[in-house]
Amino acid sequence: MRNDRKQEIIENLKGILTEFVPSEEEPEPTMFWLISQYNSRYDNPELIGGNWVLENTDIRLPL
Amino acid sequence: MAKGVPILGKDPLGKAKYANVTESGDLRVQLSGTIVQYEVAVNAESLPAGGSRIINWNITDEDLILVAVNIDKAPWSLTSRTMFYTQSEGYTPAFFPERKQVQTTFTSIAAPAISVFLGYIPHEGGINSWREAVEFPKIYQGFVRSANDFRVRNYSDEVATVTVRIVRVWNV
Numbered sequence: 001m002r003n004d005r006k007q008e009i010i011e012n013l014k015g016i017l018t019e020f021v022p023s024e025e026e027p028e029p030t031m032f033w034l035i036s037q038y039n040s041r042y043d044n045p046e047l048i049g050g051n052w053v054l055e056n057t058d059i060r061l062p063l
Numbered sequence: 064m065a066k067g068v069p070i071l072g073k074d075p076l077g078k079a080k081y082a083n084v085t086e087s088g089d090l091r092v093q094l095s096g097t098i099v100q101y102e103v104a105v106n107a108e109s110l111p112a113g114g115s116r117i118i119n120w121n122i123t124d125e126d127l128i129l130v131a132v133n134i135d136k137a138p139w140s141l142t143s144r145t146m147f148y149t150q151s152e153g154y155t156p157a158f159f160p161e162r163k164q165v166q167t168t169f170t171s172i173a174a175p176a177i178s179v180f181l182g183y184i185p186h187e188g189g190i191n192s193w194r195e196a197v198e199f200p201k202i203y204q205g206f207v208r209s210a211n212d213f214r215v216r217n218y219s220d221e222v223a224t225v226t227v228r229i230v231r232v233w234n235v
Contacts, residue, residue, distance in 0.1 A: 030172045035107040036135045036224040044222055050107030062172070063103045063226070 001046060010057050012042055017059065031061045098233040105215075105227035110134075115216035118227060122203045122211055127232040128182075130158065131175035132215060136223035138164040141176075143213035145183045146202070156189070157181055157213075159196035164218060172226065180213075 016037045020029045031050040038044065046052075053059050074080050083091040104118050122128070132141060141162035142154045155163040158178040169176045179196040182203045190196045217223040 025171045025173075031107040032133050032135075032170075032172050032224060032226045035109060036170060039109055039135070039222045039224050044109050047109040047111065047222070049109045049224070050226070054106075063106055 005046075006056060009046075009048060013038060013053065013057065013059060016041070029061055031063050034059070034061060094235075096235055098235060100231040102229050102231075103226070104229050105225055107224055107226050110215070110217040110223045110225050112217065112220045112222065115214045116225060116227070117212050117214045118229075119212045120229060124233070125203055125231045126201065126234045127197065128180040128201075128203065129177055129230040129232075130180060130213070131177045131228040131230065132162070133169050133172055133175045133226040134215065134217070134223050135168050135170050136217055136219035136221050137166050137168050138218040139223065140164055140216045140218065141178060141213070142216065143180065144211075147183060157183070159190045159193075159199075175226070175228065 013034060016034060017029060020033075022028065026033055031053065034053070035049055038048070050063065053061075071079050072083070085091060104120070105116055108116060110116055120128075130141065132139075139162070140155055141158055143157040144154070145157050155161045157180065159181055160178055162176060162178055165176070179193070179199075180201075180203075181190065181196065181199055182201045190199060215225055215227060217225070
């Protein structure tokens, strides 16, 4: 993966995180929630998932 | 005799006697309980439309195995090999509740779709309750090592997000 694409994905992920609104069902963001939101908003041809986030970013969320 | 206070019990006639002690006076005890092992087998992976995720699980001598699935697209299925059926694709009765072409999503990580792995095909009439599923005799050890996997399939036409957790229980 090219570095500019990687940075684009990371910025998109962090942008999603800033928009998180706690709810009764989802009181805090989880890795599942983050990737689910990413898949619903962006094309994901690389099929990035939770392990990619752990390996390539400093984002740490409950699994 | 070892130091300490002897523990007295009663025999069937009500006569006092030392209870469960060795010849040297040590107390015999047997511990029992439950060992539970929890693992995240699939961590929020993106599963393409129509794709399936095969999960290897090193089954040993567990007394009970639960599989918890979170998925944000439907329909989806949970299938497994059994000792009598060696294809993990498309075979759903190895789990209770059966997860066959499920039309609902499970997006809260706190409320996944939980199923009991039955290990082999239930008798005629099947399994109809959680109690039956938990009490159903498991013969996990009968699995062929090379057939030791299960899978989640995304039947939707979109990329699905999938998390799968496995809970293994041993009664000791």
